[in-house]
Each structure stands twice: as C-alpha cells, then as structure tokens.
Amino acid sequence: MDERSFEHEFFLRIAQSFPLMEKLKVVNETPQKNKLCSESKHDNRDLSIIKYPHLNDLILYEVHDDYIEQFLVDTKMCVSNHVNLSIEYEPLRRVTHNFTRNVTRSSCTKLNSLYLNGKRRASKLVKTYFPHTKIL
Template sequence: MTHLEKLTLYLRVRNRSSFVNGTHLHNEILVHMPQLHTFIFYISTENNINESVHRISNDDIQQTFTHTRYARTGCMVNYLNTFKAICHVFSLPFTFTRLNMITNQFPTIIFDYVTHLHVFDVVSLKHEFFIRISRAFPMLQFFSLVNIMFQSWDVNEWQYDNNSTFLQLLNILILYHLTSRAHLPRLAELKVSYDQLKMVTMNFTRDATRRNCSKVKRLIVEESTVFSKDVYQYFPSL
C-alpha cells in the first residue's frame, strides 16, 4: 500500500482505549503511505468513559490534526450520558451520505451529501434544533431521532385526553416540528402513527405541513390502513 495515492475510509469503532484522532491516523496510516495525496475519511469512536477522567473537547481533538498532509477537517465530541461518549472525526467537505449518533451539539457546517441522519440526545430539544437540522442537512431524506427528555415546546395547543401516553405526545410534537417548522424538501420516507399524522396535518388539510410531504415516496404507518384520496393528494409522490 506504499504506492496508494487516494484513500477513502468510513469507519465506526467501539470500545477503544482512546478516541481515534489526527495523531493516531498519522502514525498508523499516513506515515506508511508516502504517495498518498487524497485522504477522505469519516471515523467515529464510541467509548465507555469514567466520570473521574478529564473530558476531551472538540479543540483537543482538532489540535491533533496538524500534519500538513491533512486538508480541512472537522470533529464532534458528544457525551451521550455520564458513561458513554462518541467522537467523530472527518475530512471536509463531508462527502458521505450517512451520519450516525450525533447530538444537538453539531458544528455550523453544511453537510451537502448526507441523506441519512441519526440523532441521539438526552437533553430537551427545542424547535430551533429542527431549524438547524434543515439548514445543515439540505439533502436529508431519512431522519431518526432518539430523545428521552420531555421537549421544551408549548403542548397546550394539542388536544389530548388522559389515555394519551407521553410517547404519543412526544411523537406528535416531533412530527409537527419536522413537517412544519423545518424545511426538508427532499424528505422521501416518513414513519409515523396514522392517527398522529391526521392530527398534525389537520386531517390532511394543513398547508404549513404540506410542503415537506410533497416528495415523500414511502409512508409507513403503524396501523393497517387503506389510504384515502386525501392522503394521496397530500402526499402526491406516493
């Protein structure tokens, strides 16, 4: 591999003793490839952490990318909870289509090629978060969100009875922000409860949510449902 001139790496690593950073990449890869002139990479390292250990920051990781053979690089160090953290290092521009396990603490970068995004966070997400998502990921088609905290949104506008569960209400709020507050013109797949979808779209008449539904080619609902004519008019690409 000493004659390799171009290398593309997409790696997800778990349970290392330390995060993969610029120093590691230089010592383990670049020094063995003297003719390498193009290095495109995304590497995430998910590790268990000890609360007593110093928390590594984005700046700590970024400072390891000092070798002149690196082009522009970016990084994200996300602490998922008190015992687990994940570090993402990548070349810029980010040319891969998938980005997994990021939190709401992502840099002000435009990820022009990302179509699949998975977000995990333990803090309350406000509607500004979804605006940032729509701006940072203009090509987004598939979006997955795991968040266990109650959201800082006004729930008074939603009518629900005592039989509504917390998870149902949370899903409704997430759906509302994705389809109304954010601009996702390339959203191609949507998985949702049919009853929640009817509520958010006001029985498929609400214009504010219509714009993000026009490109959806696959609508997955939890219940066995025969779609009405109104559904197909609201989702013309089905």
C-alpha cells in the first residue's frame, strides 16, 4: 500500500500518458492532501477535468474515500459510458451520501456494471441511483 497521497494532478498525468488505458486499479488508503470541496462546482474550477475515454474497468478496493470522489464527482473526472466499477459497498455508500448525492449521480448513471463487495443484495436506493447499471 502506498503511503503518499495520489493528487488530482497525478491522475491527470496518468490519463495523458496512457490515453488508451482500459483498466485501472487504485490501492491507496492515504487521504488526498490538496482535496477541494466537491460539493461546489466553483471550488473545482481551477482543476482540469480528467478524461479516461477508453477506460472499461475501474477497481477501487482499499482506497480512501477521496479516491472514490476523484472518480465519481463529475467536475473532477469524466469516464466513458461503459465502465465496470468494482468497489466496497460501505465506502461507496459514504461517498454517495447513502445514494442520494447529486455531484456523483451523473458519473454513476454511466456505469455498465457495478460489483459491490461486502453487500449481498442491492437495496432499492442502490438500484435507483444506478438505474442503467447491472449490479453484481
């Protein structure tokens, strides 16, 4: 596990260096140091929106909530419409504010499939928040 935080600029460099990347696994429980408030689009106006147009598989196990926000807040990251997300249930529930948070909703509607580790059955809230997603 990495002891340094991965900042927004780090993910931007990855996207620029590997524009055809199809799979990304992030493992880092260290919080981001330069995290901006993700509730306001104005707080993120100086950040470049990171684009991963060919990303198919995103794996976010053993990550701090900041990295889940990094990929799901639409003012920070833009993922394609066919991403398969593998993630722990509880951190996803926290980041999406129990599947009600608007700033993560648009990215969540783009997912092709969602593998929720730690949850046997998807609740009605999960199914509503991920309306077009196959929940595994």
